């Protein structure tokens with residue numbers, strides 16, 4: 001059997017002790033398969049960064065085990081260093097060094113680096129190549145940190161909120177780069193609180209809340225559980241929905257979510273759409289803003305916790 005790229009079992013990590021202490025990670029387990037993009041998705045404070053930093057060898061578990069490429073991240077740090085890419089925050093770099101110079105420097109430390117110029121181009125950093133790190137904008141610093149994490153062609157890369165605060169164009173460029181990494185066989189572990197990012201990029205998602213995994217699966221598996229799709233439309237308030245409910249298949253439900261806003265949940269297929277529109281036609285109702293929406297990871301999180309992912 002091929003060994004997992006990352007295996008976290010019952011990880012517990014506390015900050016401080018006594019009543020003022022915080023249990024940041026509370027018995028978290030996850031497995032990252034090689035060659036996949038795996039997202040650790042959760043709201044602020046869920047324990048994502050602590051988990052990632054423990055995998056990177058920066059934090060020691062209070063209990064539980066962490067294996068990275070079959071090794072111990074703290075004990076085997078030297079062996080893992082050339083094989084694992086991490087995005088360092090500003091503390092890890094020389095603030096007065098120029099962007100391109102820093103990237104070339106990191107590239108030279110590796111046997112078979114990617115071309116630094118290609119990375120600067122892909123991440124839209126060519127125009128600031130001579131700018132000292134500390135004068136780059138937050139988003140530029142973040143993209144440079146990403147470039148430095150992957151320039152050495154790691155087998156595995158940990159990305160903690162790689163697109164937080166980026167503008168849409170930089171976000172797309174980062175997503176494309178992550179997709180390219182996967183195509184090249186790199187394993188990517190991505191901590192994010194953006195569900196659209198997890199949905200678009202991840203093969204496997206671990207939804208984390210209060211330091212625990214509360215759901216796991218591919219985005220398709222997670223969003224397919226329960227109501228697969230929804231159909232919404234608006235019309236006059238107070239429509240008599242019992243007769244529409246009778247016309248719908250058994251697994252579908254309809255309700256008025258707010259006055260004049262209607263939501264049908266179930267397997268939305270062309271037949272269901274036809275049933276709803278013909279019921280509307282028979283009742284003289286013009287269904288405005290008729291839309292079919294797939295259930296999102298945000299909906300999954302809301303159902304599991306009663307809260308929204310983005311607070």
Ligand SMILES: Nc1ncnc2c1ncn2[C@@H]1O[C@H](COP(=O)(O)OP(=O)(O)OP(=O)(O)O)[C@@H](O)[C@H]1O
Pocket residue numbers: 015016022023024025042043044045046047048049050051193
């Ligand atoms: N160095 C620290 N000392 C004390 N408490 C900490 C420390 N780092 C994190 N915490 C606390 O641990 C909990 C988990 O934080 P963590 O940063 O791991 O979560 P996160 O999911 O990455 O959140 P965010 O998206 O906000 O970074 C939070 O309650 C946080 O306040």
